[in-house]
Amino acid sequence: xxxxxxxxxxxxxxxxxxxxxxxxxxxxxxxxxxxxxxxxxxxxxxxxxxxxxxxxxxxxxxxxxxxxxxxxxxxxxxxxxxxxxxxxxxxxxxxxxxxxxxxxxxxxxxxxxxxxxxxxxxxxxxxxxxxxxxxxxxxxxxxxxxxxxxxxxxxxxxxxxxxxxxxxxxxxxxxxxxxxxxxxxxxxxxxxxxxxxxxxxxxxxxxxxxxxxxxxxxxxxxxxxxxxxxxxxxxxxxxxxxxxxxxxxxxxxxxxxxxxxxxxxxxxxxxxxxxxxxxxxxxxxxxxxxxxxxxxxxxxxxxxxxxxxxx
Numbered sequence: 313x314x315x316x317x318x319x320x321x322x323x324x325x326x327x328x329x330x331x332x333x334x335x336x337x338x339x340x341x342x343x344x345x346x347x348x349x350x351x352x353x354x355x356x357x358x359x360x361x362x363x364x365x366x367x368x369x370x371x372x373x374x375x376x377x378x379x380x381x382x383x384x385x386x387x388x389x390x391x392x393x394x395x396x397x398x399x400x401x402x403x404x405x406x407x408x409x410x411x412x413x414x415x416x417x418x419x420x421x422x423x424x425x426x427x428x429x430x431x432x433x434x435x436x437x438x439x440x441x442x443x444x445x446x447x448x449x450x451x452x453x454x455x456x457x458x459x460x461x462x463x464x465x466x467x468x469x470x471x472x473x474x475x476x477x478x479x480x481x482x483x484x485x486x487x488x489x490x491x492x493x494x495x496x497x498x499x500x501x502x503x504x505x506x507x508x509x510x511x512x513x514x515x516x517x518x519x520x521x522x523x524x525x526x527x528x529x530x531x532x533x534x535x536x537x538x539x540x541x542x543x544x545x546x547x548x549x550x551x552x553x554x555x556x557x558x559x560x561x562x563x564x565x566x567x568x569x570x571x572x573x574x575x576x577x578x579x580x581x582x583x584x585x586x587x588x589x590x591x592x593x594x595x596x597x598x599x600x601x602x603x604x605x606x607x608x609x610x611x612x613x614x615x616x617x618x619x620x621x622x623x
Contacts, residue, residue, distance in 0.1 A: 317449050319422060321415060327422055329447050334359050336456055336591070337447055341426050342409040347391055347402045349409060349428070349443075350374035356593045357454035360528045360536040361495040364562065371401060373493040373564075376589060378462065379407060381488040382474040383430060383438045389488065405438070406431045421448045425617065440465045442617055455592040460490055461613035462585045466577040474574040478516070486516070487554050490587050491566030492538050498526030501557035502537075503565075504596045506550070506605070511557070516571070518550040520605050523596040524557060524565040536593050539601050542567045543586035544609045547575070586613035
């Protein structure tokens with residue numbers, strides 16, 4: 313189905329896609345208003361808002377974003393107001409876009425490649441990241457995809473990636489990596505994993521994909537959701553799944569390889585992670601998601617890094 317596609321590119325800052333007048337996704341790869349890159353807003357093709365931005369309960373949640381929790385014990389996730397930084401929000405460890413991005417178009421899809429530096433409070437660079445983000449136009453069914461490929465390289469010392477351990481005292485622990493905080497207007501959540509697990513039973517399971525859907529405003533029975541797919545080449549695949557879906561609070565979905573145990577990278581060692589995010593109207597469709605995962609798994613998410621890199 314042909315759609316009226318409009319791309320808006322602000323060099324050194326962001327790129328967004330509209331289709332048939334609906335703002336589907338806005339990727340801010342070098343933010344001036346936030347401490348980390350993020351995708352917000354996100355809407356489905358029917359116009360359902362999918363993301364929350366800096367909600368009052370967790371002001372460091374920004375739509376769809378990637379963040380480590382602990383790198384060598386330093387917190388890179390939660391943020392606080394820093395008076396020395398003109399009152400802006402920052403984590404103890406800094407996640408900073410660096411260099412010049414590369415933008416290209418492939419079959420109506422936008423490909424952005426850029427660099428990110430993870431820096432300790434003393435200024436030591438702990439990790440470098442080359443990130444490739446592909447925003448695809450919607451298909452015939454109205455669903456659209458975003459692909460994320462993350463190439464991390466440790467600095468001059470050993471790096472330990474870790475999370476808040478899941479215990480009876482901290483049952484909410486285990487989050488890190490690529491995740492989405494859904495809009496407050498989504499309610500009556502349904503979680504479904506690739507293994508057929510639903511609700512709280514999906515949290516902590518290992519999944520090829522997981523979906524978080526909810527009832528949306530705008531009409532009787534209107535619903536929408538987001539599915540995240542882990543690439544089969546990711547370490548610890550199938551991925552440990554993190555789900556939080558309390559209607560009285562919020563919805564959050566994350567596939568996280570370090571949910572259950574830390575990951576150690578020796579000096580200069582590389583780590584590759586790749587994910588697909590599918591935004592859809594309607595509820596979960598396991599057959600569609602299985603086919604989507606098979607298609608994503610047949611691709612090499614890192615095949616054109618060297619060709620487009622300008623960092």
